[in-house]
Amino acid sequence: MDAEYRVGVPEDFETEADEAQEVERRVAEVDAAGHGERLDRWLTGLAPEFSRNHLQALIERGCVQVDGRALTKSAHKLRAGQRIEVELQPTDESRAFRAEPMALDFVYEDEHVAVVNKPAGLVVHPAAGNWSGTLMNGLLAHHPAAAGLPRAGIVHRLDKDTSGLMVVGKTLEAVTALTRQIAAREVHREYLALTWGRVEEPLTVEQALRRDPVSRVKMAVAPANLGKPARTDVYPLGVGEVQGRAVSAVHCVLHTGRTHQIRVHLTHRGHPLLADALYGGAPALGLVRQALHAARLGFTHPVTGEVLSLRAPLPADMASAWAGIGASDLPD
Structure with a gap:
């Protein structure tokens, strides 16, 4: 973030973490340097680890209060002395690698590999627009050790609306070997x-x-x-x-x-x-x-x-x- 957008955010702002909900609340007061600044730009100084797009989304959800009142307009101009409280919810991307129980049709499985018959309509990997409810989320619930594997063991994919068979590795050894077989067209x-x-x-x-x-x-x-x-x-x-x-x-x-x-x-x-x-x-x-x-x-x-x-x-x-x-x- 450019230096001009950091102005007006005190270094000793209050922080309250809610680990159970993965939400952190930060509170700060707008100083003279922040007077007239857009709300979304000012927030990039208060929470520089988040993208401006994510902060704008939080504003639209009503997660930002100015003097105790939720504001939903990113372009709102701030005044010196106003008290800002923001509920920093995690990004959709950070929520993606989570276990979600779902019914999966396995046509073969042992301790090393699994072959799933994917239904049409099921997205394979989390991505923009589909950060949850994917095959990867289901595999994490079915096989918790997949959390320690690249892409939860998925070595190839099918399009969302294509149905059929996919092989998944359940150990690093299997993932590595299957990846090599695919690369060698075997x-x-x-x-x-x-x-x-x-x-x-x-x-x-x-x-x-x-x-x-x-x-x-x-x-x-x-x-x-x-x-x-x-x-x-x-x-x-x-x-x-x-x-x-x-x-x-x-x-x-x-x-x-x-x-x-x-x-x-x-x-x-x-x-x-x-x-x-x-x-x-x-x-x-x-x-x-x-x-x-x-x-x-x-x-x-x-x-x-x-x-x-x-x-x-x-x-x-x-x-x-x-x-x-x-x-x-x-x-x-």
Whole structure:
């Protein structure tokens, strides 16, 4: 914080900590140098460890009192002699790494690894807009020792609205070994998807990917020298028709694991996923989320050396849509 915003905050301001609620209350009086200063800027001197955005949020929540009256306007101009009391609640980020009991579907688990069948709609990692209620929070409740592991043992992820299998390490040894397997492309991942258009022959999409230069929430194909290599093999499992438009059921095999890889590769070939609003796939067959399911996962157990091959059936929404076009099942 610039020196001008520290002026007017005494070094011996009162502090009262409430450890049970993780709330700290600070009280100070505005001196002559702070006269006319904006409330939010003045608070950055009283609580310099917090960002100005977080302090503004506290003001909006009514956590700041001026002369005993809660103010909710960050731009309020202060007067010398006013008594400021602020309730310093922790940031959302600091609350993220917490255990939250939730029902999780484990298809395999031992003392070293677990494989969870993630439902659509469940966010994997806490992030802006989703600081709680994530898979990571659930794993911390299920396996408290995960608190001592990087990302609670999560070594790869699925998009929020993609369902299916994810492997999680439960020890540092397992996390390290699984991370190395993923980097070496030794973890085998297969998906089922429903796309718009006819896919009647196998196809391979080998296009580098990068962050979309226009929309930062999207990925895009890129020249090889500007993106990261990515390859997806696509196999047809059936073609149906919905309101006069062709819909294909496909089996996708990943050779790399880039963000949004299947979604972008299929869209690039003219086959966006059903209900994938981000990439232009219209909803159909009752689906309200992108029609993508991580159906099969194979890896070498990081401790025993056993080769594991696990499978998760289609969830109800995709199973209904799948049956709606008469598609065949994932081959053995």
